[in-house]
Amino acid sequence: MKLYCLSGHPTLPCNVLKFKSTTIMLDCGLDMTSTLNFLPLPLVQSPRLSNLPGWSLKDGNAFLDKELKECSGHVFVDSVPEFCLPETELIDLSTVDVILISNYHCMMALPYITEHTGFTGTVYATEPSVQIGRLLMEELVNFIERVPKAQSASLWKNKDIQRLLPSPLKDAVEVSTWRRCYTMQEVNSALSKIQLVGYSQKIELFGAVQVTPLSSGYALGSSNWIIQSHYEKVSYVSGSSLLTTHPQPMDQASLKNSDVLILTGLTQIPTANPDSMVGEFCSNLSLTVRNGGNVLVPCYPSGVIYDLLECLYQYIDSAGLSSIPFYFISPVANSSLEFSQIFAEWLCHNKQTKVYLPEPPFPHAELIQTNKLKHYPSIHGDFSNDFRQPCVVFTGHPSLRFGDVVHFMELWGKSSLNTVIFTEPDFTYLEALAPYQPLAMKCIYCPIDTRLNFIQVSKLLKEVQPLHVVCPEQYTQPPPAQSHRIDLMIDCQPPAMSYRRAEVLALPFKRRYEKIEIMPELADSLVPMEIKPGVSLATVSAVLHTKDNKHILQPPPRPAQPTGGKKRKRASDDIPDCKVLKPLLSGSIPVEQFVQTLEKSTQHPPVPFLLEQHGFSDIKVEDTAKGHIVLLQEAETLIQIEEDSTHIICDNDEMLRVRLRDLVLKFLQKF
Amino acid sequence: MPEIRVTPLGAGQDVGRSCILVSIAGKNVMLDCGMHMGFSDDRRFPDFSYITRSGRLTDFLDCVIISHFHLDHCGALPYFSEMVGYDGPIYMTQPTQAICPILLEDYRKIAVDKKVVEITKHIHDNRALRYVELLPLSGTVQEPQSTSNAFTPPLTHWLLSPCILIPSACETPGTSPLMLVDDELEIKAYYAGHVLGAAMFQIKVGSESVVYTGDYNMTPDRHLGAAWIDKCRPNLLITESTYATTIRDSKRCRERDFLKKVHETVERGGKVLIPVFALGRAQELCILLETFWERMDLKAPIYFSTGLTEKANHYYKLFIPWTNQKIRKTFVQRNMFEFKHVKAFDRAFADSPGPMVVFATPGMLHAGQSLQIFRKWAGNEKNMVIMPGYCVQGTVGHKILSGQRKLEMEGRQVLEVKMQVEYMSFSAHADAKGIMQLVGQAEPENVLLVHGEAKKMEFLKQKIEQEFRVSCYMPANGETVTLPTSPSIPVGISLGLLKRELAQGLLPDSKKPRLLHGTLIMKDSNFRLVSSEQALKELGLAEHQLRFTCRVHLHDTRKEQETAVRVYSHLKSVLKDHCVQHLPDGSVTVESILIQAAAHSEDPGTKVLLVSWTYQDEELGSYLTSLLKKGLPQAS
Numbered sequence A: 001m002k003l004y005c006l007s008g009h010p011t012l013p014c015n016v017l018k019f020k021s022t023t024i025m026l027d028c029g030l031d032m033t034s035t036l037n038f039l040p041l042p043l044v045q046s047p048r049l050s051n052l053p054g055w056s057l058k059d060g061n062a063f064l065d066k067e068l069k070e071c072s073g074h075v076f077v078d079s080v081p082e083f084c085l086p087e088t089e090l091i092d093l094s095t096v097d098v099i100l101i102s103n104y105h106c107m108m109a110l111p112y113i114t115e116h117t118g119f120t121g122t123v124y125a126t127e128p129s130v131q132i133g134r135l136l137m138e139e140l141v142n143f144i145e146r147v148p149k150a151q152s153a154s155l156w157k158n159k160d161i162q163r164l165l166p167s168p169l170k171d172a173v174e175v176s177t178w179r180r181c182y183t184m185q186e187v188n189s190a191l192s193k194i195q196l197v198g199y200s201q202k203i204e205l206f207g208a209v210q211v212t213p214l215s216s217g218y219a220l221g222s223s224n225w226i227i228q229s230h231y232e233k234v235s236y237v238s239g240s241s242l243l244t245t246h247p248q249p250m251d252q253a254s255l256k257n258s259d260v261l262i263l264t265g266l267t268q269i270p271t272a273n274p275d276s277m278v279g280e281f282c283s284n285l286s287l288t289v290r291n292g293g294n295v296l297v298p299c300y301p302s303g304v305i306y307d308l309l310e311c312l313y314q315y316i317d318s319a320g321l322s323s324i325p326f327y328f329i330s331p332v333a334n335s336s337l338e339f340s341q342i343f344a345e346w347l348c349h350n351k352q353t354k355v356y357l358p359e360p361p362f363p364h365a366e367l368i369q370t371n372k373l374k375h376y377p378s379i380h381g382d383f384s385n386d387f388r389q390p391c392v393v394f395t396g397h398p399s400l401r402f403g404d405v406v407h408f409m410e411l412w413g414k415s416s417l418n419t420v421i422f423t424e425p426d427f428t429y430l431e432a433l434a435p436y437q438p439l440a441m442k443c444i445y446c447p448i449d450t451r452l453n454f455i456q457v458s459k460l461l462k463e464v465q466p467l468h469v470v471c472p473e474q475y476t477q478p479p480p481a482q483s484h485r486i487d488l489m490i491d492c493q494p495p496a497m498s499y500r501r502a503e504v505l506a507l508p509f510k511r512r513y514e515k516i517e518i519m520p521e522l523a524d525s526l527v528p529m530e531i532k533p534g535v536s537l538a539t540v541s542a543v544l545h546t547k548d549n550k551h552i553l554q555p556p557p558r559p560a561q562p563t564g565g566k567k568r569k570r571a572s573d574d575i576p577d578c579k580v581l582k583p584l585l586s587g588s589i590p591v592e593q594f595v596q597t598l599e600k601s602t603q604h605p606p607v608p609f610l611l612e613q614h615g616f617s618d619i620k621v622e623d624t625a626k627g628h629i630v631l632l633q634e635a636e637t638l639i640q641i642e643e644d645s646t647h648i649i650c651d652n653d654e655m656l657r658v659r660l661r662d663l664v665l666k667f668l669q670k671f
Numbered sequence B: 001m002p003e004i005r006v007t008p009l010g011a012g013q014d015v016g017r018s019c020i021l022v023s024i025a026g027k028n029v030m031l032d033c034g035m036h037m038g039f040s041d042d043r044r045f046p047d048f049s050y051i052t053r054s055g056r057l058t059d060f061l062d063c064v065i066i067s068h069f070h071l072d073h074c075g076a077l078p079y080f081s082e083m084v085g086y087d088g089p090i091y092m093t094q095p096t097q098a099i100c101p102i103l104l105e106d107y108r109k110i111a112v113d114k115k116v117v118e119i120t121k122h123i124h125d126n127r128a129l130r131y132v133e134l135l136p137l138s139g140t141v142q143e144p145q146s147t148s149n150a151f152t153p154p155l156t157h158w159l160l161s162p163c164i165l166i167p168s169a170c171e172t173p174g175t176s177p178l179m180l181v182d183d184e185l186e187i188k189a190y191y192a193g194h195v196l197g198a199a200m201f202q203i204k205v206g207s208e209s210v211v212y213t214g215d216y217n218m219t220p221d222r223h224l225g226a227a228w229i230d231k232c233r234p235n236l237l238i239t240e241s242t243y244a245t246t247i248r249d250s251k252r253c254r255e256r257d258f259l260k261k262v263h264e265t266v267e268r269g270g271k272v273l274i275p276v277f278a279l280g281r282a283q284e285l286c287i288l289l290e291t292f293w294e295r296m297d298l299k300a301p302i303y304f305s306t307g308l309t310e311k312a313n314h315y316y317k318l319f320i321p322w323t324n325q326k327i328r329k330t331f332v333q334r335n336m337f338e339f340k341h342v343k344a345f346d347r348a349f350a351d352s353p354g355p356m357v358v359f360a361t362p363g364m365l366h367a368g369q370s371l372q373i374f375r376k377w378a379g380n381e382k383n384m385v386i387m388p389g390y391c392v393q394g395t396v397g398h399k400i401l402s403g404q405r406k407l408e409m410e411g412r413q414v415l416e417v418k419m420q421v422e423y424m425s426f427s428a429h430a431d432a433k434g435i436m437q438l439v440g441q442a443e444p445e446n447v448l449l450v451h452g453e454a455k456k457m458e459f460l461k462q463k464i465e466q467e468f469r470v471s472c473y474m475p476a477n478g479e480t481v482t483l484p485t486s487p488s489i490p491v492g493i494s495l496g497l498l499k500r501e502l503a504q505g506l507l508p509d510s511k512k513p514r515l516l517h518g519t520l521i522m523k524d525s526n527f528r529l530v531s532s533e534q535a536l537k538e539l540g541l542a543e544h545q546l547r548f549t550c551r552v553h554l555h556d557t558r559k560e561q562e563t564a565v566r567v568y569s570h571l572k573s574v575l576k577d578h579c580v581q582h583l584p585d586g587s588v589t590v591e592s593i594l595i596q597a598a599a600h601s602e603d604p605g606t607k608v609l610l611v612s613w614t615y616q617d618e619e620l621g622s623y624l625t626s627l628l629k630k631g632l633p634q635a636s
Helices: A033-037 A110-116 A127-145 A184-191 A274-290 A304-315 A333-342 A349-354 A364-369 A382-386 A404-412 A429-436 A454-464 A520-525 A591-599 A654-667 B077-083 B094-119 B155-160 B251-267 B281-296 B308-318 B325-330 B347-351 B368-377 B396-401 B432-442 B454-468 B495-505 B532-538 B560-574 B615-629
Strands: A002-005 A015-019 A022-026 A068-071 A074-077 A098-100 A122-126 A194-197 A203-205 A209-215 A223-228 A233-238 A260-264 A295-298 A326-329 A373-376 A392-395 A419-422 A442-445 A468-472 A497-499 A503-506 A513-518 A529-532 A535-547 A550-554 A619-623 A627-632 A637-642 A645-651 B003-010 B019-024 B027-031 B063-065 B090-093 B163-166 B178-180 B185-191 B199-205 B208-212 B236-240 B271-275 B302-304 B342-344 B356-360 B384-387 B406-408 B414-416 B420-423 B446-450 B471-473 B481-484 B489-494 B515-523 B526-530 B545-555 B580-582 B588-590 B593-599 B606-614
Touching (some): A022 A209, A074 A429, A098 A209, A110 A127, A110 A184, A122 A127, A122 A209, A127 A184, A260 A454, A274 A419, A274 A442, A304 A364, A333 A364, A333 A373, A364 A373, A419 A429, A429 A442, A497 A503, A513 A520, A513 A535, A513 B495, A513 B526, A535 B495, A591 A654, A637 A654, A654 B545, B003 B208, B003 B236, B019 B208, B027 B199, B063 B185, B077 B094, B090 B094, B094 B308, B236 B432, B251 B356, B251 B384, B271 B368, B281 B342, B281 B356, B347 B356, B347 B368, B396 B420, B432 B454, B446 B454, B526 B532, B545 B615, B560 B580, B560 B588, B606 B615
Parallel strands (some): A022 A098, A122 A194, A233 A260, A295 A419, A326 A373, A326 A392, A419 A442, A468 A497, A645 B545, B027 B063, B208 B236, B236 B446, B271 B356, B302 B356, B384 B420, B446 B471, B489 B526
Antiparallel strands (some): A002 A503, A015 A022, A068 A074, A203 A209, A529 A535, A535 B515, A619 A627, A627 A637, B003 B019, B019 B027, B185 B199, B199 B208, B406 B414, B515 B526, B545 B606, B593 B606
């Protein structure tokens, strides 16, 4: 069993597991931090951005100044933003049988994989993951396509040039594989390859492996996966949460007894407590608004925003913010808000009970009804008429490189009354802000990452007790910035196996058993015997049938009836098939009893020519070093009996030999 | 012999009170827990004492599964859990769980109401309440103080706590979630399309399985998809058979007819009354009229009579994933259950002049608002009443459908019906064709019919037995059907043994069935099949070698070595398929059988061949001795 690691990003994983005869891709996350190296795409022509000075090499060579611009000491690529794809060369991706999606954030690279690698398999995901994943992709495509940029920079990617560039451009990895965003057509085609699954549904892959999604508690429809055969179990844990937010709680019990547990998607901000971050978020928001400033919240169109809106719903009136408009601007804002209300069974218990009343599970329905929250597809159109300040705007993209957020950064950046509050943990806020410097606006960093922290992980591992843990290398050492915090790493026994991008791990795994079905007719014919208390044995001779990776044992065929007697030779003339195996024997022969039986006349019905089969009267027993020798003097037959062996030496008297053989077999156990 | 036992406690050759006991591989499952509306005495509920007379029910049943929210499938649940005292797991889908308490609560009010009616001698035919579709969901009935035959505990509270939800069984084929009741018992839900949240179930223990359909519909409609099932080949398929003998014409025709009739009546200024049940068909017909009104730009008002409808529509909005694909795809742009043309009805509207269409409950015109409106409009031949479902004998609906035009109302009044009476089947049950289709899809080994009339069942039973060549049963209530099963036994085979066998299976001469030989070790419930060697090793036993050495006397005057050579060439020519070798020490081997030639101690003209083999080579060894006994061919 092997694990091919295609992504180096611990929260946006992409691994391929080869297990039995199947090739399973676990998630296909898209690393979007690469876009931080690019200039923002403004919705409205921005004089500031277009007048940024070009950057040239120290030797004064200015050929790069069309591609690279400088802003407050940072250098940016002036081009359509590009994303860092999972490794596509490590393994032939057309051999991937299935892709398992754990949550909507971890499927953003799907179109690249399904549309451009010869992939012909099936993708499995829950309905909320698909619907919200579609929204995220739609938003991304929309953000990038609506501001077409002619220029696509490539000179800087030249290795010889790249190493001359300032950090972080110099250190960017795999720049040659960076790709522009996919199209909506590719998104639709990719999503059409998805088959919907529900929690704890068992999906058979080629009869060899079964995969099962389990609730992971992180987002709507987010799942961990069990990949198992009858005797082996691999758990894939990706983006799980133990906090009670809106999704269904995490199913931990089903992860027990794993041979291998692959652990990805832990919190990116292990030192921040989500609850206190939400508190800070609310207080900073109200402070700014009360002072007459505007609040900008760069966010994804689904996920934490539901929780933030719920907090604000409870907070607005008590904080005296009821007159402040809240705007949610995204091409998929409406869809996201609507979809959240119909996935009742994917929600936590509290929210589920609401639908029995019947009430919408999320209170943002009421915020919309009372006009406190308004949503728009973009800043153009209705929004420009309704726009009132001061206000609170939720909009994307959290990287601050594209989307309506770019407009608000340009619009509000110059005033210190305004505040931008970062809640999404995927991008370091200082890097996100770099192309907007110098900035007068206040910047608050309240990253809300509800995924597992290291304390929760060690508790989880203690509880589910996997034999082996596999995780990204980042989790096996403290974060580089806090190298003294040895509590911020995975601590388990045996130590976790770590992987990095483009690595292949052999998982410590020995398969020993496979399931086989014994047909009822065969089962009926088995004769079990008790060897020890509680342990029984039965010898099985059966015909093995294997089809679609399923094995069945059927009773052996009855010996063929002799037909057309004349043509056939007598049975004894047939050369026996040496492949008919005889059972192994075990046990020992009690000599005394053996001899007694030999002496007694046989109980067989007297058959005329077997008349001589009466007891032997001339038996002599000699002791040897290891056992005994039984002599049938007249028959010139000698039987050596030892603890673990019996040797019958006789003349060519088949009748006698068979008789002795059967007597010996009577005393032995057959296997 | 393992067997599956099925006993209907209700719905055996009958419609109503669905309740079927299934015993499969030692697990007892109760399918549905319905009430019979035709009775007000004990017969209203299934006879649970059949399960156990003295013990606790919970000890006898592993779980209860409810297929959908109609009261003939879940109506006895409160009685079952509160009075009989079952507190084990109950499985149902989320919409069922959300909606069935409302129906139960409503029934409770009716039950009380009925008692009041009894006292005042204004009693309707009891059987009128047989179908849950009849239940008016109007909130107009007075809340009772206390009653003897109603369920006292607060129902909503009761229903929310002990049920286990079955995740959404999606309309899309291929997605059927699975629930594990315990280590052995699995439940799988399939989309049934009958009402919102209706599901069919596969109950599986090991390799034995039973599928129970509940009520289902094989044709998609405007708000629900069609039932589907995969080729799961259950031992038994328990299917409803309400329309065992009916084959309906195309749905499109029925819809067109319906719209035409409504349209014509409205055009001539008449009023249309459509008696319905508040959840289910009502939404379907509303969507139908709504789209028609929009397309034709009609102005006549459409009203919906009950206060609960809005609430009902709200459920539909929140349970969008359970509706059909089209609604799911478009709900963001337009939620199909937000009607523009359908408005709430007020009692006073009935007397307003001009055309209108009114949906009113209950569906069989036996009481409530639909009957009130009917009485007002019946006298005018311009008006029309359309009955969209089945009506039980004794109801006004049934009377007018059977052609009666003079109705005796209470107080010896006679109501003359001049309005047009139409019947349109919009029932969401599978018809005979649909049932056959489902049987064909699932490929069961046996079929068992419930939820239908005996006579019609008989017909369908014959048809199923003829077409699919499977046994078909139709037990009456309390009658047990026993099906012997022969489940295969799963065991673990050691990979070494399996691979060895598979590798040999690939050999070219593998035409003859090969025998796999191994030892099955049974320890507690753990069954493992291993090679005999491994079994011996695991049990710490030594192998006992059984060896035979046979002396074969040959007449041969030549030297021993030469005898050996002759033996070798003889065997080589006879045993073409075997490995025959002549070893340097003069001995001959056939496979692992050793043959040595020795001089006879007394007779120099005789040589003794010592043939030695182990028990594992018994057949070949025995064959060789008899072969050699016949002597060697003369050397040429």
